[in-house]
Amino acid sequence: MELLGLDVLFKGSNAMRLLQGLGIAVEISIISVVISLILGMLFGIFMTWKNPVAKVISRIYLEIVRIMPQLVLLFIVFFGATRALNINISAELSSIIVFSFWGVGEMGDLVRGSLESIPKHQYESAAALGMTKGQIYYHIVIPQAVRRLIPMSINLVTRMIKTTSLILMIGVVEVMKVGQQIIEANRMASPNAVFGIYGIILLLYFLVCWPISMLARHLEKKWSN
Amino acid sequence: MANEGVLRIEKLRKSFGDNVVIDGLDLTVQPGEVVVVIGPSGCGKSTLLRCINGLEEIQGGRILLDDQEVDGRSKDIARIRQKLGMVFQSYDLFPHKTIIENVTLSPIVVQKRPKSEVIAEGEALLQRVGLLDKRDDYPRQLSGGQKQRVAIARALAMKPEIMLLDEITAALDPEMVHEVLDVILDLAREGKTMIIVTHEMSFARAVADRVIFLEGGHIVEEGIPEQFFTNPSTDRARAFLRTFEFDAVRSHVPKLQENDAASA
């Protein structure tokens, strides 16, 4: 206990604060993930359009998402929007905007990939059965695309959760920041707390991401039929 | 209606860019007729079936089913396609649906028929193709021949007026060809209208009311199977049929085996 500095965890409300910090990280990632899944699906369909304008727009969007570090995006939305447009966006909302911006782009590309991986024959045999375009997407294409999508999108979701540690840079006190606060407040008294607290944070991230991976594995197994 | 169940193709023209695949083709198929289309690869046989089903845009002429025009771009196409049951070479069952779901999906969502009735019919169709025991399996658990039989059942579930079969045994291992073709022979016996593209000459001969030999986008020759296969009137058809035969390069004197003789 002393060796790992875990004693600081039981001082005051430290443990509770860590969990609250985790709650904020999870909350922001859940909202962003839900937005990314829904809008990413639409964006992915948009990306498969043959329209050249649609292609250019999605290309540019995707490049921005890929090139811009998330931290830069956070600063642009949180500080930049105030500077340039005099719009004040809260730190949480800024985080959700940036994470969704990132997630919709990446998810869209995954959706595009999985839509394009559905063989042309699936569309044709559904069409030959008299299905309309909408029915083909709803009954045939999207269910299959979703199944192909699961492993890759779970990877994106867990990456998002881990990347929430960046939002402390715009003042959101999430689990990582709480951890730093606890470590620094006890730097003299429990210098080893750095190991213990970061270890706990590691464990917390694991506990959040693990069930998601399990769910993914379960779905994969179920759908492998 | 005078032309109930009649498929009429008039001056059909289909090209991919500069490459003309079907060039002014006329064909009428009567209800209950089984038409087999044969010809060298690239002669346009598969394209013809795809045009009939509106999967390909056509560049000229028209296709009429029950006096209604089949046009891949029209809003009506989904409704017209319900009258045309198409089975592809690569069968393409829906991998995320069970066998019974594959068969009943379209009647339920497209034709909006009562579910219990559709399922009962679907089961009867599976029974007919010998696969009722696979009812709740997924396509990947089936062999190629079994999948193709399900695909046939799936097309039949729509109660189509005409079945379009596009080289349905070409992707199958030889030992599975028969089980699939038996199903088709059975349908022919029942009087189902069918247009069949195939490379199986003995099957073509057995099933067809009329054989059409297609080459270069034209109908080069057509006739009843006995005449076509034994005595084709064109050189091209003769040359084509010859590609299915091999001349012996070694000679053997048949030796009667004793036990064969005994058992005979």
Added chain:
Amino acid sequence: MKKKLLGIAAVAAALALAAFVLVGCGSSSSSAASSSASGSGSAESSAASSGASASGVFRTLDEIKASGKIVIGVFSDKHPFGYVDEGGEYAGYDVELANRLAKDLGVEVEFVSTEAANRVEYLETGKVDVILANFTVTDERAQKVDFCDAYMNVALGVVSHNDKVIKSLDEIGDGEVIVITGTTAETYLTENNPEIKLKKFETYANAKTAFENKEGVAWANDNTEVIAFANAAEGYTVGIEELGSLDTIAPAVSKGNTTLRDWINEDMEKLGAEKFFHAAYEKTLMDVYGADYEETLVVEPSK
């Protein structure tokens, strides 16, 4: 069919969850604002109104008073200047002043957790009214923000082992001096004493371990850091307490926010007269730095 229903239910649930969380998020940040430390970046709730202010970026003294709340950016992980205690409350030397300013102004205080790298940014965008985060006055920063009167001194310090205490840079000779990459100490020694060999470490923890293992004859860092280290462990002495230019630490407000700056200066002079900063030192810094350094570090503002 069952599956389809399940799918629809899942989508509906996801949407409902999103809506629920969005609503919950809004309320949680406002409640966090009142509960101080556990709150997140809640500056927007009050500072957001700055957008409408006639002055543009920042809120004037009157606007702050009218809103009933002052937003102050502090460190939340720099013990003992600005940190969060185990009860979840902000505390430290900087926080003492922040709380007192709010009290004298008659408003509530709302803390925003800032990082060293974004302090200027917070003021330039008016997302906080004041930065009280161990903010060293430099010419470069003074171009972008307005500093108030200083309330603390800061300089570089050099700590060495008791068996060979180094009292001036001349005594280092061939020995290596430990520094942490990116600190003022590294910059200062590289520029002014290039002849001194530096042993660089990325983190405080590594530098500390290396120094304890005598991998260098001395360790140069902010004097507050080396004093704190020497006081916490046996066998070390800060031989050089003030090296290079003497810097000061002061509150800062957005550039041009004179009404707020003038009021803070006026109030700090009053506080200086009542020796508020000595009291704050004794409350927050004494444990770490001891009584010996009180006069070195503390500044009581006066006219």
